Amino acid sequence: MDVIVTPTPRLNGEIQALSSKNYTTRYLLVAALAEGTSTIYYPAHSEDSDAMRRCIRDLGAKVEEDDEKIVITGFGRHPLPVSELDVGNAGAVLRFLMAIASLCPDVTFINRYPDSLGKRPHDDLIDALGQLGVSVTHREGKLPITIKGGSPRGGKIRVSGNVSSQYLSALLFLTPLLEEDSEIEVLHDLKSKVVVGQTLEVLEQAGIQIEASEDLMFYRVPGRQSYKAQNYTVQGDYPGSAAILAAAAVTESDVTVHRLAENSRQGERAVVDVLRMMETPLTHENGIVHVQGNGKLKAVEFDGDQATDAVLAMVAAAVFAEGTSRFYNVENLRYKECDRITDYLNELRKAGANVEERQSEIIVHGRPEGVEGGVEINAHYDHRVIMALTVVGLRAKAPIRIKDAHHVAKSYPIYFDHLKALGAKVEWVEA
Structure with missing residues (x-):
């Protein structure tokens, strides 16, 4: 399905953050x-979280759900010996479960999205699993990938953090369950350190002890630990809300978004600070962000590695800012569902934006007068690109048609419903 985004000068209303x-x-x-029963309140419903639900059920977890919560009885360190797992197009789910699958004798992760996840290499994690004694067969680091595990061994492990922090997170989930103690050294640079902080936060809540260096480049992990069954409450999502907040910033608006905690460890909470730097009138109190946009924005410079999943939305806002904005330290955007620098900027240019790319930077020469629009745009099956291009369409002079916009469901299935509720003119059309 495609979406046609018609210029919308005003947004107004309140929504609950996903x-x-x-x-x-x-x-x-x-x-x-965990061995035992855990309850997760207010879980996200998206293709990624649905992929994790499906796979843990296949691996032996009992999963029961109602409108408010999921109740899960875990399999502990003994997943079922399944032969195949389907993670859909969810890269993080694949990487986390590649590590957990090493507790199984022989599991193949199938390739259902050859044009998206199927193009992404996972060599750094494959190499790290090899250091645990796990045999991995693959196609140049890409799906389909077969894990021959059963008895992974702890010890000294080195993993590159240059491409993704998800490889490190995968090892942090697995190593506490191993018989031996482990030491994990991160090589090169570590991307998205804030997201590693989220992994460590969740592990601590689950009763797992890990000693991390201050720079997050070295870890001591005692073996023979057990995950404890717990109750968890999921907080509101800043990465998805970033696009809503950007949409409010580029229009005349009075928009309120609830459930966005000020003290969240999500790096993407920086979108609020960046919009403030852009001189968007807003307040953030008691978990509520209230934007009273006037469409007038100033250019910014921002280190995007702190808030990877909000960068595209911030770039969309900067398209209409006065002056030149620079988002730097964002090379890892190239290794997502698509190349979120080259592919995204090519589509922005089609709409009339004045943007430049460097290997690890996005430069935006703002056009406060707006962009032309009136084009069909390829979102490259990428949920973040779809959301960000929609923000641009709201301020274009003519409608924009976004191809395959249904892929927004990967993280935010009701994104367009929320925008419509705020008054945005968006319409689903058959491809």
């Missing part, structure tokens, strides 16, 4: 790794 995808997937996993 629940966090990152926290939901992590809580689902630690609940499955």
Whole structure:
């Protein structure tokens, strides 16, 4: 399905932020790794979290759900010996479960999205699993990937953090369950340290002890630990809300978003600070962000590694800012569902934006007068690109058609419902 976004000068209303995808997937996993019954309140519903639900059920977890919560009886350190797992298009779920699958004798992760997740390499994690004595067969680091495990061994492990922090998180979920103690050294740089902080937070809540260096580049993990069955409450999602807040910033608006905790460890909470730097009138109190946008924005410079999943929305806002904005330290955007620098900027140019790319930077020469629009845009099957391009369409001079916009369901299935509730003119059309 495609979406046609018609220019919308005003947005008005209140919404509840979606629940966090990152926290939901992590809580689902630690609940499955516990022996006993855990309850997760307000879980996210998205393709990613649904993929984790499906896979932990296949691995032996009992999963029961109602409108408010999920109750999970875990399999502990003994997942079922399944032969195949289908993670859909969910990269984080794949990487976390590649590590957990090493507790099984022989599991193949199938390739259902050859044009998206199927293109992404996972060599750094494959290499790290090899150091645990796990045999992995693969296609140049890509899906389909077969894990031949059963008895992974702890010890000294080195993993690159250059491409993704998810490889490290995968090892942090697995190593506490091993017989031996482990030491994990992160090589090169570590991308998205804030997200590693979320993993450590969830592990601590699940009763797991890990000693992390201050720079998050070295870890001591005692073996023979057990995940404890717990109750968890999922907080509101900043990455998805970033696009809503950006949409409010580029229009005349009076928009309120609830369930966005000020003290959240989600790095994407920085979107509130960036919009303030852009001189968007807003308040953030008691978990409520209230934007009274006037469409007038100033350019910013921002280190995007702190808030990877909000960068595209911030870039969309900067398209209409006065002056030149620079988002730097964002090379890891190239290794997502698509190349979120080259692919995204090519589509922005089609709409009339003035943008430049560097290997690890996005430069935006703002056009406060707006962009032309009137084009069809390819979102490259990427939920973050879809959301950000929608923000641009609201301020274009003519409608924009976004191809395959249904892929927004990967993280935010009701994104367009929320925008409509705020008054945005968006319409689903058959492809």
